[in-house]
Amino acid sequence: MKRGLFITVEGIEGVGKSSNIDVLVEQVRKAGLEVITTREPGGTPVAEDIRKLLKDHGDEPIPEIAELLMMFAARSLNVNNVILPALEAGKWVVCDRFTDSSRAYQGGGRGLPMESIDSLANWVHGDTWPDVTILLDAPVEIGMARAGNRGAPDRIEREKHDFFERVRECYLNLALREPDRFVIIDTTRSLEEVQADVGRLAVQLIESNSH
Numbered sequence: 001m002k003r004g005l006f007i008t009v010e011g012i013e014g015v016g017k018s019s020n021i022d023v024l025v026e027q028v029r030k031a032g033l034e035v036i037t038t039r040e041p042g043g044t045p046v047a048e049d050i051r052k053l054l055k056d057h058g059d060e061p062i063p064e065i066a067e068l069l070m071m072f073a074a075r076s077l078n079v080n081n082v083i084l085p086a087l088e089a090g091k092w093v094v095c096d097r098f099t100d101s102s103r104a105y106q107g108g109g110r111g112l113p114m115e116s117i118d119s120l121a122n123w124v125h126g127d128t129w130p131d132v133t134i135l136l137d138a139p140v141e142i143g144m145a146r147a148g149n150r151g152a153p154d155r156i157e158r159e160k161h162d163f164f165e166r167v168r169e170c171y172l173n174l175a176l177r178e179p180d181r182f183v184i185i186d187t188t189r190s191l192e193e194v195q196a197d198v199g200r201l202a203v204q205l206i207e208s209n210s211h
């Protein structure tokens, strides 16, 4: 059985991950291939519970290291219980975020050491890395406006802005470091243009994997 293709979609908030994932999945299905979608943190019942804890943790602060470890706990569940079984069954997997999110948000954004993140990645998923990572890229102002954070920036908004600048820069550096894995798509253009690019990429991937 030929292993399926593992595709991840990355980017800051507001770059349009969901609608582009829909386009990608539709093309792959049209080609008669089996494809599943999953997301991180999440993708399995327990990992979805971890996602809920990360979003809604009441008054208890979550230390940055705990946040990182929770991301990787969820990832371990998703890799072992969803991603690997599907790939081994020949299905394609499209995952909304993966370890590059931990590098960009916990590493770039929060400043946790990249070596620690990469050793966790190695421990948690070894050589299970995406075959292709689509980085949907737009300047932070555009992403934040689309994500609904409009209005005059207060201190927290500015902090948010600086945080997302670091996240975006980290993503772009990761893409430069691994040009064979990353495809950067500029999402400042119209939705139609962006989706046309995603559709073309899907066709290329289907063709190059049909041999």
Ligand code: TMP
Pocket: 013, 040, 041, 071, 096, 097, 098, 099, 101, 102, 103, 105, 106
């Ligand atoms: P979203 O995927 O629905 O946009 O939300 C997930 C949030 O979690 C998003 O703010 C990015 C963040 N995140 C991390 O900080 N590290 C990670 O490893 C992952 C997978 C997500």
